[in-house]
Amino acid sequence: MTPVVCATVEEVRRAVAGARAKGLRVGLVPTMGALHEGHASLIRAARCEMGFVVLWLFVNPTQFGPKEDFTRYPRPFERDLEVCRTEGIDLIFAPQRETVYPEAFSSWVQVEGMQDVLEGASRPGHFRGVCTVVLKMFNMVGPDVAYFGQKDAQQVIVLKRMVRDLNVPVDLRVCPTVREPDGLALSSRNVYLDPEQRRHAVALFEALGAAREQVFRGERNTGLVQRSLAERIRATPGAVLDYAAVVDAESLRPVEPLHGKVLLALAVRFGATRLIDNLVLEITDEGAAEASL
Numbered sequence: 176m177t178p179v180v181c182a183t184v185e186e187v188r189r190a191v192a193g194a195r196a197k198g199l200r201v202g203l204v205p206t207m208g209a210l211h212e213g214h215a216s217l218i219r220a221a222r223c224e225m226g227f228v229v230l231w232l233f234v235n236p237t238q239f240g241p242k243e244d245f246t247r248y249p250r251p252f253e254r255d256l257e258v259c260r261t262e263g264i265d266l267i268f269a270p271q272r273e274t275v276y277p278e279a280f281s282s283w284v285q286v287e288g289m290q291d292v293l294e295g296a297s298r299p300g301h302f303r304g305v306c307t308v309v310l311k312m313f314n315m316v317g318p319d320v321a322y323f324g325q326k327d328a329q330q331v332i333v334l335k336r337m338v339r340d341l342n343v344p345v346d347l348r349v350c351p352t353v354r355e356p357d358g359l360a361l362s363s364r365n366v367y368l369d370p371e372q373r374r375h376a377v378a379l380f381e382a383l384g385a386a387r388e389q390v391f392r393g394e395r396n397t398g399l400v401q402r403s404l405a406e407r408i409r410a411t412p413g414a415v416l417d418y419a420a421v422v423d424a425e426s427l428r429p430v431e432p433l434h435g436k437v438l439l440a441l442a443v444r445f446g447a448t449r450l451i452d453n454l455v456l457e458i459t460d461e462g463a464a465e466a467s468l
């Protein structure tokens with residue numbers, strides 16, 4: 176079935192009210208388009224649990240830095256529409272920029288502290304843009320549940336804190352990272368990689384896997400695990416390490432020695448393309464296991 180495409184808040188609210196009147200629960204899949212199998216997995220999770228599924232499609236300018244790829248970010252609308260049709264989206268909400276950011280827009284959401292580390296340190300203002308647009312989309316659509324991928328782990332952690340702190344009545348569901356057969360995490364930015372970079376990009380997955388094995392074997396020294404992550408990336412042709420971090424998965428604060436739920440996160444540049452990936456581990460006195468956010 177072809178989804179309805181809306182651009183105004185009135186249209187989306189009317190459709191959501193209609194679904195609710197039929198007793199349906201409403202799921203929201205937030206995206207910037209350029210849909211791939213990772214997004215499709217979020218849609219499928221929403222489709223399983225919800226009676227009415229809305230896809231948010233908006234390349235949000237406020238989460239891109241001045242030197243980032245906002246203008247060249249892929250916008251393959253017809254292909255996105257086809258994915259939505261195949262996966263059974265009920266409604267695509269693709270607002271115009273002025274609908275989201277009217278003239279003299281001046282209200283911003285900030286999650287202090289957490290927004291300035293890891294991705295936030297490399298991309299100042301990124302999470303202010305993400306939190307603001309996500310709170311706005313929740314207010315515009317009014318979903319019961321919103322679906323995010325663990326690939327953007329810090330985004331999920333920061334948004335969970337925002338939802339808790341501001342009593343936002345939306346449940347966040349976190350779905351596993353979807354990977355290429357060699358382990359590279361799917362990302363709309365993978366299309367920027369040339370064949371040589373694409374071959375070496377698997378280093379993120381391999382470095383995280385090696386660090387996981389170290390922890391499984393009993394290593395609890397955070398600095399050591401962090402350093403071995405960094406060394407593996409530095410040894411990869413064409414890769415420039417942005418950060419390798421091992422932090423508490425709820426607060427994003429340093430953790431030493433390793434215990435509890437821990438996030439292992441990497442950001443790596445291949446030329447102008449910046450890739451991120453992560454792994455979550457649950458570490459107890461009994462041992463360590465892979466976990467989710």
Ligand code: PAF
Binds near residue numbers: 206207235330
């Ligand atoms: O994860 C994304 O695609 C974006 O950060 C989001 C959540 C759609 C906000 O623009």
